[in-house]
Amino acid sequence: MSPILTISGLHKSFGELEVLKGINLTMQQGDVVSLIGSSGSGKTTLLRCVNLLEDFEKGSIELAGQKIGYREDGAGQRRRLPEREVARQRSMTGMAFQQFNLFPHMTAIRNVMLGLIKTKNMPKDEAREVAQKWLERVGMAARSDHYPGQLSGGQQQRVAIARAIAMNPQIMLFDEVTSALDPELVAEVLAVVRDLAVEGMTMLLVTHEMRFARDVSTKVVFMHQGRIHEEGTPDEIFGAPKTERLQGFLANSEI
Amino acid sequence: MNYDFNFDVIWRNWELLAQGLGLGLFLAIVSIAIGCLIGLLAAFGMLSRHKILRWIAGGYVSAIRNTPILVLILFCYFALPQLGIALDKISSFIFTLSIYAGAYLAEVFRSGLVALPKGLREAGLAIGLTEFKIKTYIIIPVMFRNVLPSLSNNFISLFKDTSLAAAIAVPDLTFYARKINVESFRVIETWMVASMIYVVACYVIAWLLRRLEQRLAVPR
Amino acid sequence: MNLLDGLGDTILISVSSVVLGTILGVFVGLAMTYGQRWLRFIVRLYIDFLRGTPVFVLILACFYILSVVGVDLTAFQAGVLALTLFCSSHVGEIVRGALSAIAVGQTEAAKSIGLTFMQTFVYVLLPQALRQILPTWVNTATEIVKASTLLSIIGVVELLLATQQVIARTYLSLEFYLFAGFVYFLLNFVIEQAGRAVERRISIP
Numbered sequence: 001m002s003p004i005l006t007i008s009g010l011h012k013s014f015g016e017l018e019v020l021k022g023i024n025l026t027m028q029q030g031d032v033v034s035l036i037g038s039s040g041s042g043k044t045t046l047l048r049c050v051n052l053l054e055d056f057e058k059g060s061i062e063l064a065g066q067k068i069g070y071r072e073d074g075a076g077q078r079r080r081l082p083e084r085e086v087a088r089q090r091s092m093t094g095m096a097f098q099q100f101n102l103f104p105h106m107t108a109i110r111n112v113m114l115g116l117i118k119t120k121n122m123p124k125d126e127a128r129e130v131a132q133k134w135l136e137r138v139g140m141a142a143r144s145d146h147y148p149g150q151l152s153g154g155q156q157q158r159v160a161i162a163r164a165i166a167m168n169p170q171i172m173l174f175d176e177v178t179s180a181l182d183p184e185l186v187a188e189v190l191a192v193v194r195d196l197a198v199e200g201m202t203m204l205l206v207t208h209e210m211r212f213a214r215d216v217s218t219k220v221v222f223m224h225q226g227r228i229h230e231e232g233t234p235d236e237i238f239g240a241p242k243t244e245r246l247q248g249f250l251a252n253s254e255i
Numbered sequence: 256m257n258y259d260f261n262f263d264v265i266w267r268n269w270e271l272l273a274q275g276l277g278l279g280l281f282l283a284i285v286s287i288a289i290g291c292l293i294g295l296l297a298a299f300g301m302l303s304r305h306k307i308l309r310w311i312a313g314g315y316v317s318a319i320r321n322t323p324i325l326v327l328i329l330f331c332y333f334a335l336p337q338l339g340i341a342l343d344k345i346s347s348f349i350f351t352l353s354i355y356a357g358a359y360l361a362e363v364f365r366s367g368l369v370a371l372p373k374g375l376r377e378a379g380l381a382i383g384l385t386e387f388k389i390k391t392y393i394i395i396p397v398m399f400r401n402v403l404p405s406l407s408n409n410f411i412s413l414f415k416d417t418s419l420a421a422a423i424a425v426p427d428l429t430f431y432a433r434k435i436n437v438e439s440f441r442v443i444e445t446w447m448v449a450s451m452i453y454v455v456a457c458y459v460i461a462w463l464l465r466r467l468e469q470r471l472a473v474p475r
Numbered sequence: 476m477n478l479l480d481g482l483g484d485t486i487l488i489s490v491s492s493v494v495l496g497t498i499l500g501v502f503v504g505l506a507m508t509y510g511q512r513w514l515r516f517i518v519r520l521y522i523d524f525l526r527g528t529p530v531f532v533l534i535l536a537c538f539y540i541l542s543v544v545g546v547d548l549t550a551f552q553a554g555v556l557a558l559t560l561f562c563s564s565h566v567g568e569i570v571r572g573a574l575s576a577i578a579v580g581q582t583e584a585a586k587s588i589g590l591t592f593m594q595t596f597v598y599v600l601l602p603q604a605l606r607q608i609l610p611t612w613v614n615t616a617t618e619i620v621k622a623s624t625l626l627s628i629i630g631v632v633e634l635l636l637a638t639q640q641v642i643a644r645t646y647l648s649l650e651f652y653l654f655a656g657f658v659y660f661l662l663n664f665v666i667e668q669a670g671r672a673v674e675r676r677i678s679i680p
Contacts, residue, residue: 051586051587052586053583053586053587083591083592084591087586087589087590087591088589090586090587090588090589091588091589093587094587094588095584095587097580097583097584097587099578099580101578101580101581101583101584102584103581103584103585103599103603104603104679105602105603105606105679114588114590114598115588115589115590118589118590118594118598119588119589119590119594120589147679147680149679149680150680160584163584163588164587164588167588167589318656318660321617321621321659321660321663321664322621322656322659322660323620323621323622323623323624323635323656323659324621325624325625325627325628325635326624326635326652326655326656326659327656329635329639329652330652330653330656333642333648333652334648334649334652334653337648337649338649415527415528415529415530416529418529418531418532419529419531419625421531422531422628429529429531429532429535432532432535433535436535436539440543442539442540442542442543443540443543443544445539446532446535446536446539446540449532449536450524450527450528450532450533450536453527453528453529453532454523454524454527454528455527457527458527
């Protein structure tokens with residue numbers, strides 16, 4: 001079976017500073033991959049390249065058979081795809097952010113409906129049904145008419161996850177979705193993510209929650225200074241780390 | 256468009272323009288100084304326990320802020336004499352501008368006072384100072400430093416408002432610009448230069464005030 | 476009645492300048508937020524020039540310059556032009572400030588659900604920016620109403636000049652200046668109250 005996501009030779013720099021120094025990664029459908037590493041390792045940048053929130057200078061990302069963001073033109077030059085095309089490609093992925101980023105001027109259900117109506121061109125009634133279904137899935141059906149300002153952090157994050165999945169993405173991207181939450185609210189969000197993993201959603205997570213990563217992932221990738229340092233199953237990475245750097249990193253985090 | 260630019264008449268009259276600019280600055284400085292006093296009184300009035308004081312101060316601020324400054328200028332110069340208060344042009348203008356500044360500064364000071372932590376006054380009481388001394392040595396100096404940016408903006412606005420002195424024939428920059436314009440018909444040059452002088456003056460004033468803010472800032 | 480006509484002209488001047496100035500100002504603000512560097516530079520000059528110049532000077536400049544370059548405008552039109560430019564510089568700053576204040580995460584979230592730039596702007600950024608803009612914009616509108624009095628100096632018979640004409644006939648300067656002041660106060664008061672009512676209606680719970 002062909003992989004759903006193939007990242008080849010990815011290089012990215014911010015001005016003078018190179019933050020991704022040649023990343024190669026493949027994911028099959030149903031994989032749950034956790035990216036771990038210290039700050040500055042490039043894991044969040046890598047995630048944001050997949051849905052083109054960040055540009056990349058070299059290499060390619062292929063999602064469900066399509067090359068993301070750039071193409072070769074007739075003369076062999078690398079060209080960025082037009083905005084409309086990029087927007088369409090973005091809707092193949094779903095992202096949940098550390099800061100939730102819900103639209104404050106819309107109710108929970110309207111937040112979820114917006115993408116369905118404007119990107120997928122769904123009629124309003126159908127969009128409302130789909131949105132309601134996904135809000136139920138994350139346990140927020142009772143509060144569908146609340147505004148983000150009226151919800152707790154954990155509740156907002158669950159609505160944000162619903163907003164992303166309702167778009168029926170090929171792959172879900174989670175960018176440290178519990179880092180901005182009070183400790184007692186973390187569990188409810190992790191529960192939602194775990195459920196999605198169990199149901200077979202393809203996921204790429206950046207997380208500091210090591211126990212959760214060990215529990216839920218099919219593969220764990222340890223990054224350091226822009227490169228993949230070690231990768232393997234959760235047992236291999238957490239139980240038998242091969243490199244000193246990974247050992248050091250794990251020793252400093254709680255497992 | 257056939258227009259021969261000729262800046263000669265401007266250069267020949269540069270003394271008048273400089274004089275006008277100087278007068279404008281003078282008017283602005285005097286007015287903001289008096290305005291600060293009025294504004295402080297009004298600010299304390301708006302925060303007073305006594306309803307009447309709040310009412311009077313609030314009424315003053317509200318009335319002046321919603322009235323066009325030209326109406327105030329004309330009123331003070333032409334109407335007040337009927338009440339027996341007859342001032343010469345410049346005094347009348349300073350009087351008007353100070354009252355005008357006072358109303359805007361009252362708002363600045365009021366929000367500055369409200370933003371101060373309550374503990375400041377209580378600390379002063381705890382070391383045995385009277386209310387008046389607390390205000391003079393603690394509250395006002397601290398509040399003043401905090402509102403310096405707002406104060407700077409108000410001063411620059413006030414400086415621009417001095418251009419209206421020309422409306423009652425006070426010889427400021429705008430008055431002389433108009434005179435040169437009417438006498439020489441060098442319309443574009445005159446107003447280009449007049450405008451540039453104001454814009455540059457505002458920049459310089461803003462820069463100076465920023466330096467002042469930095470010097471007065473409490474070292475952190 | 477002279478005064479009533481004058482009031483009518485004041486309202487006409489104010490409304491025209493605010494409407495035109497706001498439309499222009501929105502483009503100015505958009506240019507400052509999304510434009511290329513050279514555009515932002517030019518617009519910055521435009522804004523700084525208009526904000527550093529006293530309104531009175533702007534009005535006089537428009538009045539005198541336009542006739543010389545062959546553009547035939549009445550004093551009324553020249554005055555409205557000056558006020559429109561003045562308003563646009565203020566609105567431009569307001570719009571720029573409001574758009575910059577919206578967290579970048581909002582645009583990222585909109586992108587992540589596949590919205591194009593236009594869609595993001597219309598459905599996500601604009602509604603949030605408008606709520607931020609409203610109070611300051613109302614303030615600018617009252618400034619324009621007050622600045623309309625300056626048109627009296629170039630001979631436009633708005634409320635202030637009309638008042639002065641009545642005073643010239645009746646010598647009742649005290650009464651009529653007070654009356655004019657009161658009318659302006661009322662105009663601005665109404666505008667402010669209307670603004671606050673709108674603010675309350677559109678506020679996000």
